[in-house]
Amino acid sequence: MSRQPPNSYRGVVLTTPVSYGYAKQSDKPAHWFIGSVLRQLCSDAGIDKSAIDGAAISSFGLAPDSVSFLTQHYNIGLRWLEQLPFGGASGVIALRRAARAVQCGDAEIVACIGGDSAAAGSFRDLVADFSSFSNSAAYPYGAAGPNAPFALITAAYMQQYGVSREAFGALAVAQRYNAQHYAQALLGDKPLSLEQYLTARPIAEPLHLFDCVMPCAGGEGFLVMSEQRAQQLQLPYVTIAAADERHNAFADDPVQLRSGWSEFAEGLYQRAELTPSDIDLVQTYDDYPVISVLQLEGLGFFAAGALNEFVATTATTFDGGGLPHNTSGGQLSGGQAGSAAGYLGVVETLRQLTDSAGANQVAQPRHGLVSGYGMINYDRGLCSTACILRRGGEHD
Amino acid sequence: MTDFVANTLLPLAAQLDRGELQLQQCGQCQQVSYPPRELCGHCLADALSWQPQAGSGQLLATTLLHYSLEPALQPQLPIAIGSVKLSVGPVVIAYLDHPGCHIGDHVVVTIQRDLSGNAVLVASAANCGETL
Numbered sequence: 001m002s003r004q005p006p007n008s009y010r011g012v013v014l015t016t017p018v019s020y021g022y023a024k025q026s027d028k029p030a031h032w033f034i035g036s037v038l039r040q041l042c043s044d045a046g047i048d049k050s051a052i053d054g055a056a057i058s059s060f061g062l063a064p065d066s067v068s069f070l071t072q073h074y075n076i077g078l079r080w081l082e083q084l085p086f087g088g089a090s091g092v093i094a095l096r097r098a099a100r101a102v103q104c105g106d107a108e109i110v111a112c113i114g115g116d117s118a119a120a121g122s123f124r125d126l127v128a129d130f131s132s133f134s135n136s137a138a139y140p141y142g143a144a145g146p147n148a149p150f151a152l153i154t155a156a157y158m159q160q161y162g163v164s165r166e167a168f169g170a171l172a173v174a175q176r177y178n179a180q181h182y183a184q185a186l187l188g189d190k191p192l193s194l195e196q197y198l199t200a201r202p203i204a205e206p207l208h209l210f211d212c213v214m215p216c217a218g219g220e221g222f223l224v225m226s227e228q229r230a231q232q233l234q235l236p237y238v239t240i241a242a243a244d245e246r247h248n249a250f251a252d253d254p255v256q257l258r259s260g261w262s263e264f265a266e267g268l269y270q271r272a273e274l275t276p277s278d279i280d281l282v283q284t285y286d287d288y289p290v291i292s293v294l295q296l297e298g299l300g301f302f303a304a305g306a307l308n309e310f311v312a313t314t315a316t317t318f319d320g321g322g323l324p325h326n327t328s329g330g331q332l333s334g335g336q337a338g339s340a341a342g343y344l345g346v347v348e349t350l351r352q353l354t355d356s357a358g359a360n361q362v363a364q365p366r367h368g369l370v371s372g373y374g375m376i377n378y379d380r381g382l383c384s385t386a387c388i389l390r391r392g393g394e395h396d
Numbered sequence: 397m398t399d400f401v402a403n404t405l406l407p408l409a410a411q412l413d414r415g416e417l418q419l420q421q422c423g424q425c426q427q428v429s430y431p432p433r434e435l436c437g438h439c440l441a442d443a444l445s446w447q448p449q450a451g452s453g454q455l456l457a458t459t460l461l462h463y464s465l466e467p468a469l470q471p472q473l474p475i476a477i478g479s480v481k482l483s484v485g486p487v488v489i490a491y492l493d494h495p496g497c498h499i500g501d502h503v504v505v506t507i508q509r510d511l512s513g514n515a516v517l518v519a520s521a522a523n524c525g526e527t528l
Contacts, residue, residue: 123465124465124466127465132431133433136431137430137431137489138489140510141475141477141491141516141517142461142464142466142469142475143461143477143489144465144466147461147463148459148477148489151457151459152457152458152477152478152489153457155457155458155459155499156457156479156499159457159499202460202462203461203462203463204459204460204461204462204463205459205460205462206459254456254479254481254487255456255457255479255487378431378489379489
């Protein structure tokens with residue numbers, strides 16, 4: 001079905017990247033991580049919390065609270081509030097929703113925050129009651145949580161295209177190298193060789209240990225406001241060249257070897273007036289290497305099934321001169337902080353495009369692509385998103 | 397196993413004694429649905445009922461689970477499961493009765509009881525070698 005393309009995001013910017021409190025375990029609840037990100041956003045932007053009049057928040061760990069209760073928790077008065085339960089797609093969806101709110105005058109400064117904790121046993125509790133489909137048709141087979149669905153997708157992908165574990169390993173090893181240059185990456189102090197990747201213990205074959213993320217605690221956030229406001233506040237910013245999202249794309253595919261990216265990529269690049277070769281860095285939602293691969297394929301970085309050739313010809317390290325990918329280590333080397341993981345790619349790209357990344361800074365990037373993927377319901381993830389962000393002050 | 401698993405699979409459990417695979421089917425458009433749902437996933441009619449179905453299908457993918465967060469499943473590891481495209485339409489996740497099954501194999505899905513007494517789907521294939 002052909003539909004009207006979405007309007008431009010002209011006049012709206014993202015500023016103030018915050019990554020906060022990454023820890024392998026924490027006894028503090030999600031409220032602490034979200035509130036800490038909010039405090040840091042205000043501090044970094046040089047504004048009082050009363051200047052923030054909108055919020056878009058994602059967390060798996062708020063129950064029994066919802067985001068409306070957080071306004072009293074943090075004693076903030078808002079005129080626009082969203083709770084975004086889209087897992088790994090939440091960050092891009094948050095910026096889409098927030099940008100429209102700012103464009104339309106429903107809010108002036110929107111805080112977009114993902115945050116979650118990681119107490120002992122909390123991940124098991126999450127996957128044991130994640131969705132009605134998962135509860136009835138995946139959980140009884142040991143397939144609750146993402147390991148088994150992604151093992152099945154990885155197995156089908158390897159069979160379909162003749163792709164080796166080595167090719168997936170190349171992505172994981174490059175991400176670990178990136179993590180070694182990013183202080184908050186929880187696994188950044190442990191080098192990873194391709195040999196270690198290949199000989200790691202099996203988890204859900206063909207997935208082995210270094211194909212799987214480590215659940216952790218942490219928060220990620222950024223601010224959305226008008227370009228004029230960011231300039232007044234003297235904040236470095238990025239603009240939104242294009243963004244899109246799909247839910248339950250290609251529902252009739254028996255195995256998810258593609259998703260919404262294949263459907264919207266062409267329009268995304270058209271609206272940004274760019275091609276994949278113009279993208280200087282890309283962040284995918286990497287809860288497993290295969291899902292990064294589906295995003296890179298769908299977004300035009302290589303043809304379906306051409307992973308072997310891609311990794312043989314393209315460095316994905318932040319300083320390799322190829323296509324820098326998951327430049328802070330991603331989730332595979334940084335940890336998966338629940339819903340914060342859905343914001344990680346936006347926040348890292350914001351750092352990169354404002355030259356504030358630190359030791360893992362990509363040299364002078366102008367355009368970054370962030371891809372999101374979320375909500376494993378039974379056999380596949382249902383949400384797919386992407387946005388192209390542009391260095392502030394560049395032509396649009 | 398927690399209670400909700402047994403509860404959501406009660407319709408399957410009731411079939412065990414009759415020895416046949418039943419899945420939800422729409423009385424209006426005839427579409428077969430799985431996992432279980434409240435309305436027809438195709439035409440949205442409130443016309444689903446549990447009907448006998450052929451269990452034949454093709455194995456889409458397999459995995460051997462070496463790790464589980466669920467204490468009740470840990471003694472059974474490693475566990476072979478797979479996804480099956482049933483000829484009647486839906487994709488089901490099922491236990492494999494032999495881990496030597498391969499992608500593309502023709503399989504037949506039946507309902508059996510797992511070690512905890514819950515009703516589960518099991519995929520069997522004549523060309524996968526002897527059953528466990």
